[in-house]
Amino acid sequence: MKPEASAVARLTAWVHGHVQGVGFRWSTRVRALQLGLLGYAKNYPDGRVLVVAEGPREACEELLAWLEGDSTPGTVSTVVASYGEAKGEYSSFDRK
Template sequence: MSSRTDDAPGDRVRLTAWVHGRVQGVGFRWATRCRALELGLAGSATNYPDGRVLVIAEGPPAAVAALLDWLRGGGTPGAVRTVVADRGPARGLGEGFARR
């Protein structure tokens, strides 16, 4: 795992992941925030009325990949059915990880 200080600003990527399953009301966003902060990522986890959670995270590619693996790995609170993810260039979210 690399830290933010090990990577040039242009090396940051953005993950947009729609998480489907039983992921609301089970501590999923809080756990996602904790894992993202451990990895040095910035972003947010947001509940949607249809039961999905939108996770947006920016940081070094290896850390973003680790978060996506964690989301898909089965160790999260609740029950993740599927994760639909896209990666692209970072947009400069800044610092911190919010639960919305």
């Protein structure tokens, strides 16, 4: 059964590939804010970027599709994503 599109969700996505030093977090922030999402994008020492976004499930799905698509900066090889309940702990979308 598909979750309600307007339900609030939390997307956690580990983005693999050449995604650091190419404006990836900034572009992710811009796209997330366009979709009305809150959360962050953070670089990890192993080269991955962690994206955590909260908001309407449909908007989270749109962000995930963008992360997996061809219009992101750099080169995304894999996105490992999961959905959960929103925790409501963010007031903006930041780069960490």
